[in-house]
Amino acid sequence: MTAEIAILNKLAVALATDSAVTITAGDEEQKIYDSADKLFDLSFKNPMGIMIYNGMQFMQAPLQTLISEYRSNCRSFETVREAADDFLRYLNDWGADSPAYVIKSAIETIIQPGLDQIRARIQKKHKELFESDDFAELQQRLEAIPGDVLDVVDTILAKANPSAFVGGTPPEIDTDRLSLIRQIVTENWPSDDAEFLDRLVAIAVNLLLLDITSPTHTGIVIAGFGTAEKFPTLVSFTIEGVIFDKLKFSETNFVDIDRNGERARVIPFAQKEMVERFLYGLDSEIERQITVWCKEAVPEIRNQILESLDMTDEDKNSLTQEAQDAEDAFIDDLKNKRFEEIRTSSRTAIEGMVEFMPKPELARMAEALVNLTSIKRRVSRGMETVGGPIDVAVISRTEGFIWVKRKHYFSTELNPRYVSRISMKTTRNEDGSNGQES
Numbered sequence: 001m002t003a004e005i006a007i008l009n010k011l012a013v014a015l016a017t018d019s020a021v022t023i024t025a026g027d028e029e030q031k032i033y034d035s036a037d038k039l040f041d042l043s044f045k046n047p048m049g050i051m052i053y054n055g056m057q058f059m060q061a062p063l064q065t066l067i068s069e070y071r072s073n074c075r076s077f078e079t080v081r082e083a084a085d086d087f088l089r090y091l092n093d094w095g096a097d098s099p100a101y102v103i104k105s106a107i108e109t110i111i112q113p114g115l116d117q118i119r120a121r122i123q124k125k126h127k128e129l130f131e132s133d134d135f136a137e138l139q140q141r142l143e144a145i146p147g148d149v150l151d152v153v154d155t156i157l158a159k160a161n162p163s164a165f166v167g168g169t170p171p172e173i174d175t176d177r178l179s180l181i182r183q184i185v186t187e188n189w190p191s192d193d194a195e196f197l198d199r200l201v202a203i204a205v206n207l208l209l210l211d212i213t214s215p216t217h218t219g220i221v222i223a224g225f226g227t228a229e230k231f232p233t234l235v236s237f238t239i240e241g242v243i244f245d246k247l248k249f250s251e252t253n254f255v256d257i258d259r260n261g262e263r264a265r266v267i268p269f270a271q272k273e274m275v276e277r278f279l280y281g282l283d284s285e286i287e288r289q290i291t292v293w294c295k296e297a298v299p300e301i302r303n304q305i306l307e308s309l310d311m312t313d314e315d316k317n318s319l320t321q322e323a324q325d326a327e328d329a330f331i332d333d334l335k336n337k338r339f340e341e342i343r344t345s346s347r348t349a350i351e352g353m354v355e356f357m358p359k360p361e362l363a364r365m366a367e368a369l370v371n372l373t374s375i376k377r378r379v380s381r382g383m384e385t386v387g388g389p390i391d392v393a394v395i396s397r398t399e400g401f402i403w404v405k406r407k408h409y410f411s412t413e414l415n416p417r418y419v420s421r422i423s424m425k426t427t428r429n430e431d432g433s434n435g436q437e438s
Contacts, residue, residue, distance in 0.1 A: 002038060002053045003373035003386045004269040005366045006223055006234055008257050012359045012396035013223045013232040015039055015049050016366035018374055019388030019407060021056060034388025035409060040067050041393075045076035047400040048083055048224030049393050053270040055218035059095040059241060060102050063218065066094065072425075079226035080233035081254075087222065088237070088247060092166040095242030106241035108184050109216045110248075111204045115188050118203075121149045150199050157203065160210040165246040170209050177244055181205060208243050211250055216240075219252075219269055224395045231257040232395065234267065264355040266347075266369075271386055274373045279350055280343040287339050294334060298327050359394050363404040367392050 004017040021036035036056065042048040052063050070090050077083040095106075125145045129138070165171065173181075178201070185200050207214075223234040234255040240248040255265045268275035276283040302323045306316060357365070370390050377386045389407040396402075412419055 002270045003272070003275070003370050004038065004051050004053055004219075004221065005275065005369045006051075006221060006267045006269070007265070007354060007357075007362050007366050008223070008232050008234060008255060008267075009264040009355050009357060009362065010231045010257055010259070011357075012362060012394050013049075013234065014359070014362035014366040014392065014394050014404075015051055015221070015223060016363075016370045016390055016392045017051055017053070018370050018386050018390055020386050022383070022385055030383065032383055032385065032387075035407070036388075037064055037391070037407075039391045039393055040064065041071060041401045042067065042087070042222060042224070043071055043074050043077075043083065045074065046083065046224060046226060047395050047397060048077075048080060048222060048226075049395050049401055050087075050223075051219075051221040051269070053219040053221075054238075055216055058091060058218060058239070059098045059106055061094075066091065077226045078228040080222060080224055080229065080235055082226065083224075084222045084235040084237070087220075088166050088239070088249060091239065092242060092247035095247060096245045098242065103242065103244065104180060104184065107181070107208065107243060108188075110214045110240055110243075111181070111184055111207055112188055113215050114203065114207045115185070115200065118149060118153060118200075119189070121152075122146055125149065146196060150196075150203070153203055154199075157206045157210060157212075160206070160212055163209060163211040163240075163248050164250060165243070165248055167246060169246075171244040171246040173205060173209075178205070181208070208248070213238055213250065214240055221253075221269060224401070225397050230397070231259075233257065234265075236267075236269065264351040266351060266354060266365075268369070271373055271377075274376045275369050278369065278372060280346045282339060282342055282346075287335075291331065291335060294331060298330065299324075302327065359396060363392050363394050367405065 002018055002020060007014045017038040019034050019036050021033050023031045039051050042050040050067060056063055122145055181204050182201050185204050191197055217238045217240055219238050221236040225232055236253040237249045237251055253267060255262060266279055273283040367390050374386045391406050392404040394402050394404055
């Protein structure tokens with residue numbers, strides 16, 4: 001995991017990211033390195049930057065390599081939106097040309113977590129049944145659990161929206177592709193129950209085509225200025241990989257700073273609970289805890305009041321129902337309105353100051369917010385999934401993409417020819433020829 005921040009006002013956009021990356025081997029072994037690169041210059045033609053988080057590879061290739069190649073060959077864009085769409089098309093075209101085993105692996109990484117969750121849910125139901133004192137019709141109830149779990153999964157999937165794909169349409173699931181999906185399902189879940197396997201295959205197809213984010217997704221943040229933009233724009237996506245011949249993605253943010261619209265924004269990505277607490281006074285976990293406490297405390301108050309009243313059972317039942325309706329309305333109002341009012345009030349106060357921040361202060365604030373999450377991870381239990389050097393860049397129309405802080409795995413003083421090569425390649429690309437920069 002990681003922590004990343006984007007801060008935008010009418011003058012510039014500041015991007016900051018930590019350097020921690022978690023490497024997983026097998027099911028449990030993990031190793032954390034604090035030297036990963038996650039922030040890059042996106043274009044030689046436009047002042048734009050790109051940050052990545054969660055997954056650092058795309059179709060078994062380092063995203064850093066793909067970004068470098070794209071940067072060296074991309075054209076100029078009028079807007080950041082055009083650049084973001086073009087970058088997704090580039091990833092789509094590159095991924096669609098992958099070998100068959102890479103395509104299969106990309107599909108499996110989306111399907112397998114869903115199958116694992118179904119298996120875990122079935123095992124939990126089995127455990128609950130054996131721990132109960134009711135063993136009547138045990139065999140029948142055991143046999144019914146898998147179907148009941150799949151019924152719940154189908155209900156959840158029915159509420160999901162179709163996913164977005166590059167090109168605007170989902171991949172066609174023909175007979176050959178359905179056979180590959182079935183092969184993946186049977187390799188991960190051997191079973192002689194044909195009906196059960198058919199349902200798993202149908203769920204797997206939905207996992208591929210619906211807007212459901214898998215744990216292996218990659219986050220992409222693109223921000224800066226197009227040639228037609230006076231103020232910065234940010235577009236962020238999550239991408240899942242190429243599903244047969246179409247890149248699956250979901251847009252998560254679109255911020256267009258304007259005199260008549262949003263004038264400043266602070267946006268956290270990946271591990272963002274500490275930043276949300278700073279910005280809003282709340283985060284999702286605090287909201288959950290408050291909601292749970294209210295759901296437990298309010299009915300207890302109702303019960304104590306009703307117990308103290310002298311009334312008929314009919315009147316008490318009627319009053320109980322009215323109180324329960326009021327409690328439900330209170331919880332809905334808390335979750336859908338009051339929390340948002342707190343968030344909006346706190347965010348407005350901070351972003352009112354961000355609107356007028358000069359570029360050096362934007363960079364300092366971005367770095368401080370990433371460091372806040374890093375400190376929280378350091379003093380908390382568990383692995384330090386946020387940490388290492390913090391890379392910071394500021395992008396403006398006047399100076400372009402400027403590194404404020406950037407780590408190197410080598411000393412630039414010991415490698416003067418590297419600096420010379422990069423300078424020459426940058427000059428050639430600005431003149432319209434090709435070259436590459438790391």
